[in-house]
Amino acid sequence: MSAANPYGLRVFFYVQHLLGIGHLARASRISHALAADGFDVTMVTGGTPVKGFPGAGIRHVELPPVVAGDAGFSGLCDLSGNPVDEAFKASRREMLLDTFRQVRPDIVIIEAFPFGRRQVRFELIPLLDEIAAMPERPLVLSSLRDILQERSKPGRDEESVALVNARFDAVLVHGDPRFARIDDSFPLAGRIAGKVIYTGLIAAPPPEPASERFDIIVSAGGGAVGAALNEAAIAAARMLEPALRWLVIAGPNLPQPAFDATVAGAGANVTVERFRTDFPSLLTAARLSVSQSGYNTVCDILRAGCRAVFVPFTAGGETEQTARAMRLERLGLARTVRESELSASALARAIGEALDSPASPVPPLDLNGAQATAALLHRLAAGAPPGALAAETGKR
Template sequence: MSRVFFHVQHLLGIGHIRRAAVLARTLAASGFDVLLVSGGAPLRLDLGQARFHQLPPVRARDEGLRALSRLDGSPLDDAFRIERTRQLLELFRAEAPDVLITEQFPFGRTQLRFELLPLLEMAQARRPKPLIVSSVRDIVRRSMSLQRVQQAVDLCRRFDLILIHGDPTLIGFDRSFAGWEAIRTRAAYTGYIAENIGETSEDGMDEVLVSVGGGAVGAPLLQAASGARARGPLADRTWRLLVGANLGQTVDATEGMIVEPARADFRALLRNATLSISQAGYNTVVDTLCSADRAVLVPFGTDRETEQTDRALWLAERGLVAFVSAPELSAETLSAAIDRAIRGPSIRSFPPCDVNGAAATAALLHRRLS
């Protein structure tokens, strides 16, 4: 049985680890012996037959995502980096995998070069050499400097395969990565990675569903949604706010509103809802494209973190969703976007995008190894 060593690091939200868990579970079900190695805060994950290893955890120090800290907020020192790297390399040596997957690197996670570059060097030196694979989202940070783009291109030469978990008929990787022409011969689109969940729910019928993923940066959207409810065309509907475990503050329900934690039957709630209002993280958008009727996307974004804003804007350009940028978010602008979404076409009227990314990844890796 071929072994897969899959490195993933979530820093602020939980989208990266959720997507990696789906991929690890699918790879294991297809016959791989998978070890998912996580460097972020511990979470409960459904990994199926895949195994799991927790590195000493780190997180982003703040929303800027430039610096790392321990979970208690204390900065990383050289001793911590050396010890974590030692543990990672010893684990890799013991596993002797046939496939090494780095999630988002070298297009992101550059704060982890202290451990990922030695990991790449060890993989390249090992005989027989494992297949070295990068697993990356549909969109990367478009604010990369030209120097940073060139560094990513140079590092890609150490990889045998770049797996882009997106659908080029919807959003091409070249729209966000300026070095596309230099890596395209190593790259393969897999389709989006989606949870294969067929759950049903009695809840949420004809409601407005407001969600913020894990909730770490969701407070402004929840506040705006609370203010927009009375102003827009859906004031007579029940509004269900899913606050996420990492919100860090309470949200009070007013008349006509339900406030509750994020739910495992999110896709079923989307199918039942009249409208979804959410941020524009990868997993939420994939769920929205699969299940929602109409949607408003309000991306988390900064001058540096452009991924969610680009995803929401480019989908809005295609007419699939309505869009409000983070700097413009208010009860008034959100209400106007709700009106645009209700008057616009249903997402279900568009051709479906490719969401077979997990199974396609497994099939592609089996072919490459054979």
């Protein structure tokens, strides 16, 4: 490891979001917790710029942005929808490596890779190669959500294991093992067990009291794939008690024509907005949340203790959100409407059942993973063996 920085250990945090904003939001929460604990954080992002992320106080370097070519993440495009070519990739790669050399970090955190983000191997493998060749190299950590996408292509899991064992000191799993263990969604987890460190879930701090009150809050995350949920919710509102107050948060990435259609279709008891920075606060006063079941939204719901109806995102063979929603349904914390069965009537029925059901107690899950991540990084930087921390955090 490089010599300690008297102004705080330097952290180089790479994040590539391709479709939604969940990865960026979770990494931003972690980065702010690290900065509050004395780390000097540089976040390097490579996706569509999103206002408010990573937020004030975090040094931010933006690579030329790329997005998923489709919902199945089968290719990369620039913001104009053009497939990226080798010259574009080379430019990004050199910018990433130059930034790494300037920062001279003590700790490198790479979000999702090598368990995901294979599309950016063209720049991450050269980064890992450069780190491996350094006489005094930084710690290298993978930052991972608690439930992984199931891989259908043979050999992908073996590739991930090989990279972890060859190039990474530890894998930070941002989850509570009492809710989900990496073994449940990654079949080769046993081969990296000594490197898996659980941090707890990355929820926002307990929010301030809500400034407004809505009975039902519908949120579509980034909004890029949330148009069908918005449309079904607007129609369901007409089928249910008109005294209910609804807020539909359509998402910053929802195309403008779809947003305009959502606004036009809303009844008098429905407010439509693109984004709310006080979403966690609003949940504390709501009777029900209706959303996809992405990691960050679920953390906010658990923190608020709010009832929920989930419509998991499944396009392109995605399985992670369904697995999360079904776990919460088994705990009595949610109702689930499958994306393939989404309609106004199905959503209205699930909402009605959720509103009529008694609230289930929220299990005592660890929601303070951002602060725990900072504490764990201090211990790793001080020389704590990853295997000891893996055994310690995996016992819960």
